[in-house]
Amino acid sequence: MEPNIHISMTAILIAVVANFIFGAVWYMPLFGRTWAREMKMDPDGPKPPASVMIKGMAIMVIGNFLMAYVFAHNIAVWNPVTWNQPASPMWGISYAFMAAFFTWLGFFLPQDLGRIAWEGSSWKLFFINTVHHFLSLLIAAVILVKMM
Numbered sequence: 001m002e003p004n005i006h007i008s009m010t011a012i013l014i015a016v017v018a019n020f021i022f023g024a025v026w027y028m029p030l031f032g033r034t035w036a037r038e039m040k041m042d043p044d045g046p047k048p049p050a051s052v053m054i055k056g057m058a059i060m061v062i063g064n065f066l067m068a069y070v071f072a073h074n075i076a077v078w079n080p081v082t083w084n085q086p087a088s089p090m091w092g093i094s095y096a097f098m099a100a101f102f103t104w105l106g107f108f109l110p111q112d113l114g115r116i117a118w119e120g121s122s123w124k125l126f127f128i129n130t131v132h133h134f135l136s137l138l139i140a141a142v143i144l145v146k147m148m
Contacts, residue, residue, distance in 0.1 A: 003083055005076045007069075011147035015068040015140040020061060022139055023132070031128045038125035064136075071137070072144045075099050079148070096141035100134065103141075108133040 027035055036043040078099070080088050088095065112130040115121040 001083055003077065005073065005082055006148065007072045007076060008144075008147050011144050012065070012068045012072055014147070015072075015143040016061060016064045018139050018143060019064045019068070019136045020057075022136060023060060023064075026132050026135075034124065035128050038122050038128070067136075068140050068144070071099075071103065071140055072148070074103065075141065075144050076148060092145065093142065096145040097138065099145070100137035100141040104130075104134040104137050108137070 033043040075095075076082050079091065080086060090098075109130060112126055112133065115129075116123065116126050
């Protein structure tokens, strides 16, 4: 049986924009000062030049795109409809939550824990980053599931 994978580029682009905005809110007004201190930066120090900020934002857009694109494929492969089977009654928000949670648990959380073990990151930085990773996956999953 061949899968019939349909990926919505519109959903991917919306997930990219949503995660870019979410990251900006998360790492600026919500946890920016704490994150900067935990990264050993002076939150009151000189701001980086615009070129550094633009480069960082461009890299984040690329990263958000790659995450959403691969995540969309992962979600589609687990959808029974992709395999010409009846739709799952779980499809929807609960499916999006499970896709985000298990992707975070298996791929993001171990990397975040590795930063504690090998890079000496603080637990505060761990929680700021790992909760961001989970919520960004959840945002993308809800958008992708609802628009696929």
